[in-house]
Amino acid sequence: MNDEGIILLLKNHFDKMYFRTTGSAEKIYPNGLYFIKNATYLHEYVVHNKSIDNLKNVHIVIPKEHYYFVDKDKFKHITFYCVNDVPYVFGTVHNYIHNNNGFYVENKVHSTARVHSTVSMDTEGIHLFHTPEKIKQQLKHISNVVVGAGTTIGPHTVIHKGVFRPTYIGENVTIGSLVNIGHNCYIDDENVITPGCVFAGRVMTGLDCWFGINTSISHGVKICDNVVIGQH
Numbered sequence: 041m042n043d044e045g046i047i048l049l050l051k052n053h054f055d056k057m058y059f060r061t062t063g064s065a066e067k068i069y070p071n072g073l074y075f076i077k078n079a080t081y082l083h084e085y086v087v088h089n090k091s092i093d094n095l096k097n098v099h100i101v102i103p104k105e106h107y108y109f110v111d112k113d114k115f116k117h118i119t120f121y122c123v124n125d126v127p128y129v130f131g132t133v134h135n136y137i138h139n140n141n142g143f144y145v146e147n148k149v150h151s152t153a154r155v156h157s158t159v160s161m162d163t164e165g166i167h168l169f170h171t172p173e174k175i176k177q178q179l180k181h182i183s184n185v186v187v188g189a190g191t192t193i194g195p196h197t198v199i200h201k202g203v204f205r206p207t208y209i210g211e212n213v214t215i216g217s218l219v220n221i222g223h224n225c226y227i228d229d230e231n232v233i234t235p236g237c238v239f240a241g242r243v244m245t246g247l248d249c250w251f252g253i254n255t256s257i258s259h260g261v262k263i264c265d266n267v268v269i270g271q272h
Contacts, residue, residue: 043129043172046121050099050133054140062134062182063204065100073137075101075130101130127169135180145184147201150211153191161185165200165223165241179203181223188213188229197221200241222259234270 041049050073061069065076095117102110104122123129147161155161164181171177183202187193188211197215200223201207207221210229215221219233222241227233230248237251240259249263252270263269 043123043125046101046123047129047132050101050121050129051136053099054133054137059097059099059137062130062137068095068098068100070095071097073099073101073130073133075126076106077103077126078106101126101133125172128171131169131177131179132171135177138180138182145182147185147187148206149185149187150189150191152189153187153193155187155193156195156197156217158195158197159193160198161187161201163198163200165203167203167223167241183207183224185209191215194219194235228265 059073060071062073065074068074098118099121100118101121101123103126104124107120107122110120121129149155164178167179167181168176169179181201181203183204183206185199185201186206187209190212191209191214193199193209193215194217196217197219199207199209199221202224205224207224208226209215209221210227210231212229213227213231213233215233216235216237218236220238221227222239222243224242225239226244228245228247228249231245231251232249233251234253234255236254238256240257242260243257244262246263246265246267248266250268250272251257252268252272255270257263257269
């Protein structure tokens with residue numbers, strides 16, 4: 041079956057049986073649709089979770105070339121779909137599912153956090169996949185933003201909600217005005233992010249970091265504890 045046929049099959053399956061979640065196969069729960077780029081993730085899942093007997097109604101989109109490395113007996117309860125283009129197949133079905141079930145996760149802001157009324161935390165970041173015709177499609181973000189105790193967020197700051205897991209702002213973080221925090225960033229406790237800073241998606245910071253005015257951090261960068269970047 042080609043990729044288009046698998047898309048139709050998965051859409052039909054959703055119409056008949058509710059998927060409760062979608063996402064990466066790094067974390068697997070029952071009643072879900074997942075994608076995987078490397079069979080290694082499945083074996084890591086077994087190492088960390090030991091039992092997979094409770095994984096009912098689990099469907100995984102996997103590259104054809106990696107399916108041969110899957111232990112078929114160990115993962116006999118999982119249905120695999122071997123495809124040529126994982127982002128396209130998963131992204132298309134993921135968007136279909138969440139456009140049709142009204143799924144929404146509320147943001148979690150601690151009662152002691154101070155968030156200015158102009159702050160946006162319901163905005164999607166840019167996470168694209170391509171159709172076979174090279175048309176760009178936005179992958180729907182289905183997670184939320186979590187803000188910890190004692191954190192302050194200034195005017196006109198945008199914190200993009202997570203794609204599959206939350207964008208996380210820790211405790212006692214100070215974020216100035218006109219800051220952009222990309223999807224799935226993890227900002228640890230006691231950070232200071234001054235006005236005009238731009239964090240691309242999936243940035244991870246350590247404890248007690250300082251980011252000077254107009255600092256830009258590229259996608260996926262990991263920063264250790266007690267780092268000063270930019271003006272101080």
